[in-house]
Amino acid sequence: MRRAARILGTLMIVAGVLTLGWAVLVWRWQDPFTALYTHWQQGKLADSYKHLVSDYRPAPLRTNLAAERRTIRREATAFRQSMKRGSAIGRIKIDRVGLDMVLVNGTDHDTLTKGPGRDLRTFMPGENRLVYVAGHRTTYLAPFAHIDAIRAGDAIEIELPYATFVDRATKHRIVTASDLSVLRSPKREQLELQACHPRFFASHRYIVYAKLVRVEPRGGDAFSAVSTQAAARG
Numbered sequence: 001m002r003r004a005a006r007i008l009g010t011l012m013i014v015a016g017v018l019t020l021g022w023a024v025l026v027w028r029w030q031d032p033f034t035a036l037y038t039h040w041q042q043g044k045l046a047d048s049y050k051h052l053v054s055d056y057r058p059a060p061l062r063t064n065l066a067a068e069r070r071t072i073r074r075e076a077t078a079f080r081q082s083m084k085r086g087s088a089i090g091r092i093k094i095d096r097v098g099l100d101m102v103l104v105n106g107t108d109h110d111t112l113t114k115g116p117g118r119d120l121r122t123f124m125p126g127e128n129r130l131v132y133v134a135g136h137r138t139t140y141l142a143p144f145a146h147i148d149a150i151r152a153g154d155a156i157e158i159e160l161p162y163a164t165f166v167d168r169a170t171k172h173r174i175v176t177a178s179d180l181s182v183l184r185s186p187k188r189e190q191l192e193l194q195a196c197h198p199r200f201f202a203s204h205r206y207i208v209y210a211k212l213v214r215v216e217p218r219g220g221d222a223f224s225a226v227s228t229q230a231a232a233r234g
Helices: 002-028 032-055 065-082 226-233
Strands: 088-094 099-105 130-134 155-159 163-176 190-197 204-217
Touching: 032 088, 032 099, 065 163, 065 204, 155 190, 163 190
Parallel strands: 130 190
Antiparallel strands: 088 099, 088 155, 155 163, 163 204, 190 204
């Protein structure tokens, strides 16, 4: 009887140590099992996006900057309307947190297991409206694990088949999960990144706000986004 009790006690201690070790592993890095799944999905999405870029035919370049801005806006709208939920639409890169992943269309559960996703209720970069991107913090490769490390001025790059958009982080904000005001689009280009907060809980959302500063049309010359914002208000 005593031997059985000792064995049971030992097993409970081992189980406790393993559970603690697992919690530390996920807290400091990420859940390795879901990470493997997302890594596999990202590989497939990368191939899909490569073909998308290869097959994409951007609109003819304009010599007039105002006309080029309008062309990009039309392309962005057409691209948004043509892309299906769960498909690869671009790449998102944030040097500050070492992020470089395929961006997926949608923020439902299945889509976010593949990588960071654009909320379908918002717009594509280039439409001069809100672009809202969500991602996990502890599971599925945890693309936004270190979202709270992003500082004002950090570059956030979103590459799409028709252009690459460079934003600069401006501030962050923590809101409740039920606060849908963050999805209200301003009448200008604005990028918001979202992840659950605090880690392991879904009671709040950590939001990073960013301002568009540079547009690089595919095959064309890059230009400052300041004039783009002015045109959107005009």
